[in-house]
Amino acid sequence: MIxxxxxxxxxxxxxxxxxxxxTAAPGRxxxxxxxxxxxxxxxxxxxxxxxxxxAGLVTLDETPVGELRxxxxxxxxxxxxxxxxxxxxxxxxxxxxxxxxxxLATFQRHGRxxxxxxxxxxxxxxxRHLAGRVFAGLSGGEKQRVLIAxxxxxxADHLLLDEPTNHLDIRYQHExxxxxxxxxxxxxxxxxxxxxxxxYCDELVLLDGGxxxxxxxxxAVLRAEVLEPVYRIGVQRIxxxxxxxxxxxxxxxxxxxxxx
Amino acid sequence: MSSTTTGHNTPVAPAxxxxxxxxxxxxxxxxxAAQRRRTTLWIGGLSAGLLVTVVLAVGLGAVxxxxxxxxRIVGHHxxxxxxxxxxxxxxxxxxxxxxxxxxxxxxxxxxxxxxxGVALQAMVxxxxxxxxxxxxxxxxxxxxxxxxxxxxxxxxxENALSASAFLGALAASAAVFVVARAGGRITSLRLLMxxxxxxxxxxxxxxxxxxxxxxxxxxRSVLFWLLGSLGLARWGLPLAIVVVIVGLTLAAxxxxxxxxxxxxxxxxxxxTLGVPPTRFRVQLLIVVSLCVGAVVAASGGxxxxxxVIPHVARRFVGAAHGRVVPVAALMGAIFLVWADVxxxxxxxxxxxxxxxxxxxxxAPFLLILVRRFHSAGV
Numbered sequence: 001m002i003x004x005x006x007x008x009x010x011x012x013x014x015x016x017x018x019x020x021x022x023t024a025a026p027g028r029x030x031x032x033x034x035x036x037x038x039x040x041x042x043x044x045x046x047x048x049x050x051x052x053x054x055a056g057l058v059t060l061d062e063t064p065v066g067e068l069r070x071x072x073x074x075x076x077x078x079x080x081x082x083x084x085x086x087x088x089x090x091x092x093x094x095x096x097x098x099x100x101x102x103x104l105a106t107f108q109r110h111g112r113x114x115x116x117x118x119x120x121x122x123x124x125x126x127x128r129h130l131a132g133r134v135f136a137g138l139s140g141g142e143k144q145r146v147l148i149a150x151x152x153x154x155x156a157d158h159l160l161l162d163e164p165t166n167h168l169d170i171r172y173q174h175e176x177x178x179x180x181x182x183x184x185x186x187x188x189x190x191x192x193x194x195x196x197x198x199x200y201c202d203e204l205v206l207l208d209g210g211x212x213x214x215x216x217x218x219x220a221v222l223r224a225e226v227l228e229p230v231y232r233i234g235v236q237r238i239x240x241x242x243x244x245x246x247x248x249x250x251x252x253x254x255x256x257x258x259x260x
Numbered sequence: 261m262s263s264t265t266t267g268h269n270t271p272v273a274p275a276x277x278x279x280x281x282x283x284x285x286x287x288x289x290x291x292x293a294a295q296r297r298r299t300t301l302w303i304g305g306l307s308a309g310l311l312v313t314v315v316l317a318v319g320l321g322a323v324x325x326x327x328x329x330x331x332r333i334v335g336h337h338x339x340x341x342x343x344x345x346x347x348x349x350x351x352x353x354x355x356x357x358x359x360x361x362x363x364x365x366x367x368x369x370x371x372x373x374x375x376x377g378v379a380l381q382a383m384v385x386x387x388x389x390x391x392x393x394x395x396x397x398x399x400x401x402x403x404x405x406x407x408x409x410x411x412x413x414x415x416x417x418e419n420a421l422s423a424s425a426f427l428g429a430l431a432a433s434a435a436v437f438v439v440a441r442a443g444g445r446i447t448s449l450r451l452l453m454x455x456x457x458x459x460x461x462x463x464x465x466x467x468x469x470x471x472x473x474x475x476x477x478x479x480r481s482v483l484f485w486l487l488g489s490l491g492l493a494r495w496g497l498p499l500a501i502v503v504v505i506v507g508l509t510l511a512a513x514x515x516x517x518x519x520x521x522x523x524x525x526x527x528x529x530x531x532t533l534g535v536p537p538t539r540f541r542v543q544l545l546i547v548v549s550l551c552v553g554a555v556v557a558a559s560g561g562x563x564x565x566x567x568v569i570p571h572v573a574r575r576f577v578g579a580a581h582g583r584v585v586p587v588a589a590l591m592g593a594i595f596l597v598w599a600d601v602x603x604x605x606x607x608x609x610x611x612x613x614x615x616x617x618x619x620x621x622x623a624p625f626l627l628i629l630v631r632r633f634h635s636a637g638v
Contacts, residue, residue: 050531074534083526087387088579090521093290098525101518102534109582112289119288131290154533 001026002077002158002186007046007056008210009039016042018210019056022188024158024203029180029187031197031218034207035231040190041162043207047188048079048160060158074102077158078151080144082166089134092146096122096131099153121152125179140167148176152183161189165196174199194246198222206230222246299583302576306590310597314367317597318359322608325351334360357494365493365502365558366600367593370565372506372555374592375513375585376548377566378573382524382581383544384448391552391566393455394545395432398462400556403428405466405482409473421485422498422557429553432458437545446541447527487613488562490600502558509551510589516544517581524579562615564622565592571629595621 002024009017017039024030032040045051046058049065058065060076068076078099099121100114122128125145130138135146144167151159161180165173173193177200180187191197197204197218204221206214208230214221221227222244224235234249318334319325329347333355336345345352376391384393392398406412407424439454440446466486470479493499513520519540522530527537573588596614599621603614 048532050528070531070536071534074532077532079528079532081528081532083528087385088382088524089574090524090579093292094521094578094580095525097290097292098518098522098529098533101522104518106515110292115289115292116287119290122290128288 001062002047002058002060002160002188004043004047004053004058005056007043007053007058009042009046009051009053016210017046017053020205020207020210020212021056022047022205022212022215024186024188026186027184028202029189029200031201031204032188032190032207033192033194033197033204033221034213038207038230039210040207042210044160044162044188044190048077049073071102074154074156076156077160078154078156080147080151080159080161080164082162087136089136091131092122092127092133092135092138093118093131095135095146096150096153099150099155102154117155118149118153121149122146124152125149126175141169141172144168145172145176148179157185159183159185159187161187163190163192165191165193194222194227198244198246219244295578299577299587302583303586303590306587306594310367310590310594313594313597314363317363317366317601318355320601321354321359321605323351323354325355330355361495361499362490362493362600363597365499366490366597368503368506369490369555369559369562370569370592370594370596371589372502372509372551372592373562373566373596374569374573374588375510376552376555378570378581378584378588379513379520379544379548380566381570382520383541384451385524385526386448386452387571388567389452390563391548391555392459392561392563393452394549394552395436395455395458395462396429396549396552397556397561398459398466399432399435400425400429400553401482401486401561402432402462402466402469404485404560405469408481408485409469409475409478419498422492426553426557428462429556430549432462433545433549433553437549445538446545451541484613485560487615488560488618489603489611489613490559491611492558498558502554505551505554509547510585512547513585514582516540517585520581520585521579524581560613560615562596562618564615564618564626565596568622568625568629569595572625 004020004022006019006021007017008015008019020039020043022030022032022043032043034040042051046053047065049058049068052066060068060073065073096118097110097114100110100117104110104114119128119131122131125148127142127145127149130142130146135143138146144164148164159180164176164180168176173196177196180189181200189201191201201218203216204218205212206221206226213230214226222237224237227235228251232251234251236247236249238245238247315327315330319327319330329351333347333352337356373391377389380389380391380393381387383389403412403424403426404421406428407421412420412424436451436454436458439458440450466482470482473479519530519535522533522535523537523540530537530540569592570584570588573584573591577583577587596618599617600614603612603617606612
């Protein structure tokens with residue numbers, strides 16, 4: 001279980017999170033949604049200890065994240081983040097094997113098990129054939145899948161993902177989230193696409209200006225009256241039999257800057 | 261290639277766990293065993309190459325001495341081999357007193373500059389970083405200029421120059437460190453900018469010292485020192501200190517190879533893999549500053565080795581630091597010893613600053629690399 005309770009965070013004087021809370025129960029997939037700048041990524045970063053909250057507490061299985069040693073945290077919590085890959089020509093295999101680093105002592109070299117796990121993780125995301133390539137030379141979608149493979153190789157029972165469907169085509173967006181939702185791990189995922197959130201998340205937390213605007217099962221959060229004031233966009237919800245589909249249209253034809 | 265047709269056709273389990281293997285090959289090692297064998301071959305080959313280099317380089321010079329004689333003289337001094345003395349006293353002192361310490365210093369300095377270049381390029385995630393990025397050389401130069409021109413550090417006796425240069429190097433690193441640290445975190449950009457700023461300030465200080473002293477001979481000595489030379493090498497405490505510091509640095513970087521991989525990808529990634537980026541940077545900075553400071557104090561500012569050798573090493577064994585660090589160390593050692601052979605033989609009996617040779621070889625090499633990058637789309 002991973003939980004953030006009344007977490008606040010500020011960059012300088014700018015309050016980015018204001019008493020936000022999110023709880024992911026064991027095995028659940030919790031989606032963080034909200035407009036740009038609503039604090040989704042900042043909240044995720046407090047969850048994996050990259051940011052220490054100014055107020056509030058983040059816990060992993062009841063232990064404050066700040067009290068866990070870095071390697072211990074990395075064994076229990078895998079993270080998929082967007083990052084400029086740097087200039088060094090590390091191969092895909094080396095990138096995925098880094099997921100094994102938290103499990104190895106400083107003097108220990110990779111063993112057969114590490115190779116097997118890395119290979120299985122790559123196969124799992126359909127990227128085994130990329131193993132020999134240089135990571136920096138991959139397409140956006142290929143990189144994304146390799147990063148997820150690295151998180152799988154970490155074999156943690158908690159998984160955090162920041163926009164994992166970025167750069168992926170429709171098919172891989174669904175494949176990746178299908179994969180994530182089937183894993184028996186506790187997951188918090190930042191998503192922009194509300195229809196993907198509707199289909200693959202067990203619970204959603206809607207952020208607006210650093211505060212939680214709504215939280216609960218997708219059915220309760222993804223409603224026009226909840227989403228429209230937050231996103232300022234018209235929302236139409238259609239039940240498709242196997243779920244819901246959201247359609248969007250501009251809410252107000254008045255141009256920006258004109259007073260209401 | 262399809263991953264779904266490897267022998268047994270298990271249906272995809274509905275609820276997969278992370279350590280579930282699905283239908284993958286259990287012996288798939290991603291080619292890592294072969295990779296390891298290749299690396300072992302490289303390290304073995306380069307080690308043999310270094311040994312041959314040392315023996316040949318000790319023999320080359322104004323007085324040529326055959327490799328067999330070199331081996332016998334060195335054996336006589338180190339192992340006290342019982343075989344009768346078949347060489348002249350002059351040959352003995354040339355090999356043992358003059359050339360061997362010089363060649364050893366060259367190998368150690370080359371290895372140190374190469375691995376410090378590797379570490380810094382990973383740390384700031386910039387392939388143009390070199391060991392002098394941290395203002396170390398500029399600090400050492402100011403210290404050396406003060407020693408040469410104004411007799412700073414006279415208390416250290418015959419080691420005054422090295423001692424002042426070393427102290428200057430450490431002071432410069434400390435300054436870069438403090439500037440980069442303002443605000444709490446040390447980022448790549450802050451380090452780069454602090455290094456450049458401190459470097460320029462100290463360059464100005466060195467130039468000022470040269471003009472203030474009004475000694476043409478002194479200015480020439482400073483220039484010679486800035487371009488690097490192994491001419492100060494002799495058996496003694498300074499050489500021992502350099503060897504020990506470089507050995508410890510190599511060991512540390514080998515131990516930290518996976519952390520370097522993680523840091524090279526990004527701070528966020530390093531953090532999520534259990535490597536706190538700021539703390540690790542501080543550790544790296546301390547180790548690298550000490551090492552480069554010691555090396556620069558012993559041999560001046562030898563350029564291009566720390567910039568070019570890491571690229572060459574990566575080209576042959578890939579970017580993983582567990583392989584790059586040892587291979588770059590050996591390549592750097594071999595390269596610098598040969599550069600020194602050229603520096604002391606090409607204008608015999610005069611000696612060229614070794615930095616001229618390394619730059620002459622290194623600069624075109626860098627241009628070739630840029631072209632390669634261009635064609636690879638990097």
